[in-house]
Amino acid sequence: MTDAVADPVRPIPSQGVGRVLSELERLALLADTTAQLISNNDVDEALHRVVALVLPRLADWAVIDLITDSGDVSRYLVVHADTEGLTVRADLQGPMPPVSDASPMPLSxxxxxxxxNLAGPQTYEAEPDSGIAVEQRKLFRVTGIKTAVIAPIRGPWEVLGAITLGRSDDGVAFTTHDLALLEDIARRIGLALENARHYQRQRQVAETMQRYLLPQLPRLPGVGMTARYLSAPDASYVGGDWYDAFHLPGGDTALVIGDVVGHDLEAAAGMAQLRNMIRAFTWSQDRPTHGIVDHLNxxxxxITDVRMATVILARLAVDAAGAWQLRWSSAGHPPPLLVGRDGLTRYLTEANGLLLGMPSPRPRSEARVTLPAASTLVFYTDGLIESRRQPLDEGMENLRRHAASLAHRDLDSFADQLLHRARPHDNDDDVALLAIRLPDATGGRVS
Structure with a gap:
């Protein structure tokens, strides 16, 4: 299909446009339509695939007009079938006039x-009664459609648009029998569109919530700090990954990375609860990190609806000798990665306990390490290392190698490239990353 999305459905061969379908063929077409619509939540791809099913089996023109959330009308898709295949007519697509409340014309x-309704060029020969009628007269004139059938696309609660099928030859005219088939197709399109819009709204709400809650990073003399958040490609997988960093009353800096188990808006809401709780506990209680994690668990x-989550709580401080010390405790979270200026790396696997939401059979612990000058500390969530196609160990090794190769980059470039290179291509989860770069031995900031 020219100018369509990648990998469209190949049009099913037909014995000719306008051929009357048997009852079995109609049922097969409806089944194929349903399969294409439920297999993905991408509106554009789904509509292209449905058009590729009905053209040229039912018509040689397909037009889909959609009503947006704001009530505007858009001629979303116009496709023509000929001997060369399917061609998208982008020149006939675009914004449409508003829906007339009183027009008796078929599309309105x-x-x-x-x-x-059934329609043809003669339907729009009279003086147009609305802007939509003007556009329809233009459509029939430019396409040469001789006979058409138009049906509303309805969702569960509202009208979402309309679909028009047209034939530009004088062979077989559409009849009322064809209306029933098109209505069945339009009904399936409506349910799919409503579902896709629901996912999109959910994604927008979850992303807005997450981005609103992700903090401004604190400033530390000589220390570089940057963070990244990438949402999941699928709205249903937008979840509860977060990072945090904030100053503590005694002068230390708290560093947090966490992930609420699960996806969707519920996970994002749970993330907000845990983030606020760990902030309050860490600020108000001068306790070791494992004590705070126990209290949080x-x-x-x-007092929350969160069933399970992983988290690392760390405290970054300078000792009396001027060396940077890290103390941390982990509740089932992937271990931080320490990257030396020379490219030497190691995972900080100490002090790892069970994830939150489970009673721990043994006390949690806190680990401590002196961080080398000019080293980079990387906290991340599992979306950066997990993949359906590779073991977790391979994902961690992949992250380690890329981080080592990027050790010489400035911190922002390091974070950007690490996400780009290490994130698995088949990743369907969101990713949070927090990277800290320490000063060199003289106390000067390393970019």
């Missing part, structure tokens, strides 16, 4: 959800 009636199971 369909866009109001009143009824399906107890509170989470009693």
């Amino acid at each position: 009636r369909a866009l109001r959800g009143v009824a399906s 107890e509170a989470m199971m009693q």
Whole structure:
């Protein structure tokens, strides 16, 4: 299909446009339409695939008009079938005039959800009664459509648009029998569109919530700090990954990376709860990190709806000798990666306990390490290392190698390239990353 999305469905051969389909063929077409619509949540791809099923089996022209969330009408897709295949007519697509509340013309009636209609060039020969009628007269003239059938696309609660099928030869005219088939197809399109819009709204709400809660990073003299968040490609996988960093009353800096188990808006809401709780506990209680994590685990199971989560809580401080010290405790989270200026790397696997939401059979612990000058500390969530096609160990090794190769980059470039190179191509989860670069031995900041 020219100018369509990649990998469209190959049009099914037909014995000619306008051929009357048997009842079995109609059922097969409806089944194929349903399969294409439920297999993905991408509106554009789904509509292209449906058009590729009905052209040229039912018609040689397909037009889809959609009503946006704001009530505007858009001629979303116009496709022509000929001997060369399917061609998208982008020149006939674009914004449309508003729906007329009183027009008896077929498309206006369909866009109001009143009824399906048969139409032809003669339908629009009279003086146009609306802007939509003007556009329809233009469509029939440019395409040469001789007979058409138009049906509303309805969702569960509202009209979402209309679909028009047209034939530009004088062979077989559409009849009322064809209306029933097109209405069935339009009904399936409506449910798919509503589902896709629901996912998109959910994604926007979850992303807005997450980005609103992701903090401004604190400033530390001589220390570089940067963070990244990438949302999941699928709205249903937008979840509960977060990072945090903030100053503590005693002068230390708290560093947090976490992930609420699960996806969708519920996980994002759970993330907000845990983020605020760990901030409050860490700020108000001068306790070792494992004590704060224990307290968070107890509170989470009693006063939140979060079932399970992973988290690392760390404290970054300078000792009396001027060396940077890191203390941390992990609740089932992937270990931080320490990257030396020389490219030497190691995972900080100490002090790893069970994830939050599970009673721990043994006490949690806290680990401590002196961080080398000019080294880079990387906290991340599992979306950066997990993949359906590779073991977790391979994902961690992949992250380590890329981080080592980027050790000489400035911190922002390091973070950008690490996400680009290390994130698995088949990743369907969101990713949070927090990177800290320490000063060199003289105390000067390393970019």
